[in-house]
Amino acid sequence: MEILFVLIPVSIVFVALAIWIFGWAVKSGQFDDLEGPAHSILFDDDSDMIPTRDNKPKNKPKE
Amino acid sequence: MSQKCYHCDEVIPPGFHAELTIADQPQSFCCYGCFAIAETIVSGGLEKFYQHRTQSAEKPDELKQSQEAELQLYDDPALQTDFVTTEEDLSEAYLSIGSITCAACIWLLEREVNKIDGVYNFTINHTTHRASLSWQQDSCLLSTILLKIRKLGYKVHPYQEDLARKQAQTEKKTAIFRIAVAGIAAMQSMMLSVPLYLGSFSGIDPEYVALFRWVSLIMCTPVVFFSALPFFKAAWRDIQTRHLTMDLPVSLAIASAFTASAYVTLFTHSQLDSDVYFDSVAMFTFFLLLGRFFEMQARHKHLNSDADINQLLPATAIIKTAEGEISKPAHKIELGDVVIIRQGQVAPVDGFVVEGYSRFDESALTGEFLPIDKTLGSMISGGTANVENTVWVKTSATQQHSRVAAIIRMLDQAQSEKPQTVQLADIVASYFVAFVLLAATLVGGYWYFTAPEAVFTTVLSILVVTCPCALSLATPTAMTTINTFLRNKGLLITKSHTLEAMNSTSDIIFDKTGTLTEGRIQLNATHTFGDTNSDTALCIAASLESHSQHPIAQAFKPYFKRSAEQVSTRLGLGLEGLYEGSNYRLGNLEFALNNTNAPEKLQKHAGICVYLSQKDQASEYQIIAQFMLSDTLRDESLNCVQAFQQQGIKVHILSGDHLASVQETAKQLDIKQFKAAQTPEQKLSYVRDLQTKGKEVAMIGDGINDLPVLSGARLSIAMGGASDITKLNSDAVLLNSHLSVLNLAFQSAHRTRKIIKQNMTWAITYNLLMLPMAAMGWIPPYFAALGMSISSLVVVFNSLRLKK
DSSP states (O other), X not given: OTTHHHHHHHHHHHHHHHHXXXXXXXXXXXXXXXXXXXXHTTOXXXXXXXXXXXXXXXXXXXX | OOOBOTTTOOXXXXXXXXXXXXXXXXXXXXXXXXXXHHHHHHHTTOTHHXXXXXXXXXXXXXXXXXXXXXXXXXXXXXXXXXXXXXXXXXXXXXXEEEOOOSHHHHHHHHHHHHHSTTEEEEEEOTTTOEEEEEEETTTXXXXXXXXXXXXXXXXXXXXXXXXXXXXXXXXXXXXXXXXXXXXXXXXXXXXXHHHHHHHHHHOOOHHHHXXXXXXXXXXXXXXXXXXXXXXXXXXXXXXXHTOOOTHHHHHHHHHHHXXXXXXXXXXXXXXXXXXXXXXXXXXXXXXXXXXXXXXXXXXXXXXXXXXSHHXXXXXXXXXXXXXXXXXXXXXXXXXXXXXXXXXXXXXXXXXXXXEOOEEEEOHHHHOOOSOEEEOTTOEEOTTOEEOSSOEEEEEEEOGGGSHHHHHHHHHHHXXXXXXXHHHHHHHHHHHHHHHHHHHHHHHHHHHHHHOGGGHXXXXXXXXXXXXXXXXXXXXXXXXXXXXXXXXXXXXXXXXXXXXXXXXXXXXXXXXXXXXXXXXXXXXXXXXXXXXXXXHHHHHXXXXXXXTOOSHHHHHHGGGOXXXXXXXXXXXTTEEEEEETTEEEEEESHHHHHTTSOOOSOOOOOSSEEEEEEEEOTTSOEEEEEEEEEEEEEOTTHHHHHHHHHHTTOEXXXXXXXXXXXXXXXXXXXXXXXXXXXXXXXXXXXXXXXXXXXXXXXXXXXXXXXXXXXXXXXXXXXXXXXXXXXXXXXXXXXXXXXXTHHHHHHHHHHHHHHHHHHHHHHHHHHXXXXXXXXXXXXXXXXXXXXXXXXXXXXXHHHHHHGGGO
């Protein structure tokens, strides 16, 4: 169990890294718009992929 | 039941037809503005906008030629230095978009603008309605993009960062980072405390005890010295001002728990005879910060509303200088600059006329819709519109110091005053905190003499578990949420006691003109002669009236299709012009007839009549249509009055207008109490009369002559078109003049009171239960932290329910 003396300090380093990355995200404006992404995932924009009567979709999704 | 416009949900004026098939269904519109926008949306293949949206759109302002030209001013590089940055060939700008009502609007705008050739990226922030645009100057002009946005019915301005918004942004960013640090540390500490707890059951070696304690200490240090700083600062302020708030026990708890645990870690032997509380400290801080964050979000919401200076005053202006005419951003206009204001333009600053003469529409400031003559030396206020001829105005106050800006600043300041309820809650909270501190000391003393090892944990638990959150946290959240909600619906609450006054109102007095009625001239009916079609007659009339800014012209605006030629205005008489080859006249009876005989079948009408005549082969003018205009009752007046009567509130009308029209209005609305031809003094004595009978009176008017009464009533509401002094002195302003919002406000006041009562009940129950248990030593600190945090979150979320 002595390995804990190595592992736990290592995890402290990781936590510090995580906090630093979070700080960068906040500063670069990732958290500025907390409502937008919730709405934009609901807008599909796939109406031209729905197949018409002759069963051919006008716009095929990229293969 | 009148039909509603598919685009903006306003009532379609009788006789107006504009239809478009959207998603295989024919839909009607209220004006050519909405129709044009719908056409643009459909032709862009974006019909899904109407399916996606959750709110109706705003009725668009007519995009006049002059406004289009104004947009082109933004292509001027001198103007662009303010808000555009260019790197290589890509330019970036921040714009502020107005009239956005829901997420679908943002979807629509983003798609449409991104389609424009040369636009690299265009995104709008859902919260702030700020757009960031990057485009290539060579491929596409900024004015093209701005025009597209305007054509879709939205307002657009360069984004002007003001101090309040900047501070709010920084505050929000720091708060999020603090929460993140506290959250991560809380999770780590909780994880590391598990072996310590398990160890006290099944045994653990001292080296590991030391390891876990040390690591917990390291994790918790940034929480105490960074994340919890706001609490310490507030507690210090509390001590200095001798006004106790929740922050004091919280800070004491955090500081003492951390210090004690640090002492144990650093100086004692690693035996498990004392506990370490780093996990409680971190969790406690995390939950408290979360609660504060939600309250801050609600508080900042009002900063993003569109009702600010930028939307009332124009962003650019043309200045006359020795070198000629130059364009300037409006906020850079200096004292003494001579501004050129053309017909249809809005004055950007306060000033006085140095050349030219014209008439100005001052309804933005005074509510008076008839234009006022301005000649040499006349004062012009920023925000008023030039109705006739070009004038040259010398600036006497810059945009920041103009009357309009001052009014908005004062309104904002009044809004940020602490409501009375909150002040009361704060006082009760401070007594509660004093009680808790006292209890903690007493209980601590007791335990010190009976079982000293339990002193610390017990005192800590008492400090932590008691929560005056319903008072200090939830009530402000509730008030802010409801204020923002009502402001978005169009009611701006400026004084603190407004909601409580709504709850206790027994009688409500309405003014007539401008409150129950529209306050502007509307087309009631059209009567045609011969084989003239009423639609055609309306088109002709509208095409002639498009050249006039007179209030009567506004009545014909919805019917405008295209302009007439060679239109000349005869002051006080009417208009004459050419439409599709024929000569027409529109005006009063003598002018339209040009002194020939009148047809016998003229309709009688109590209001204003305007006649349209056509010049025939014999060069005689034949009347082809008679338009009947009057100030009509607002559509929602009946519903509004009925709703109040159903609630048990008595409705009265007090008006300065003559008896016949007041009687007519009272009959239409089924109001039994009304008085006509009232002077302001008579109105005031009527109100005082009711008050001596023990009634609580609310008064609604547009206030040009209502000022004394509005201060006399307990609750006064000004209509959106009222003069600025009236708005300042009233307790609330109905910005969009929709009376239905009043009913909504009264209902919301009831809801708010209910929710605050619920919060208080919860807080009392919780504290009565927890405090004795903590004093007995039954609650360990981590549990106390959990309980306290959950209690605050419960109460804050309950308040946030008011958003719906």
